[in-house]
Amino acid sequence: MQSDRASELRARHREAGSPPCAHADLAKEYYLGAQTGDYICTACGREFGSVAERDAAVKKDAT
Numbered sequence: 120m121q122s123d124r125a126s127e128l129r130a131r132h133r134e135a136g137s138p139p140c141a142h143a144d145l146a147k148e149y150y151l152g153a154q155t156g157d158y159i160c161t162a163c164g165r166e167f168g169s170v171a172e173r174d175a176a177v178k179k180d181a182t
Contacts (some may be wrong), residue, residue, distance in 0.1 A: 120146040120159045128164025139180065140165070142173050 125148060132140070140163040148157040148166065158167045167173040 120148060122148055122150045125159040125164045132163040142177055145173060
C-alpha cells in the first residue's frame with residue numbers, strides 16, 4: 120500500500136470517530152515505489168514497524 124493511501128485511510132478513520140480496529144489485515148507500506156519496511160492496517164491505516172508490534176497493540180487494546 121502506498122503511504123499516501125495509508126494517510127487517506129487514517130483520515131477517514133478519524134472522521135468516523137476512530138472506532139476500535141482489530142488490525143486484522145496488514146499490507147506492506149511503499150513510498151514512491153520503494154518498500155519502507157513498515158506495515159499498514161488496511162482498515163484504519165495505522166502504521167506498524169512489524170507484525171509483532173501489531174500483535175502487541177492488539178493485545179494491549181483488548182485489555
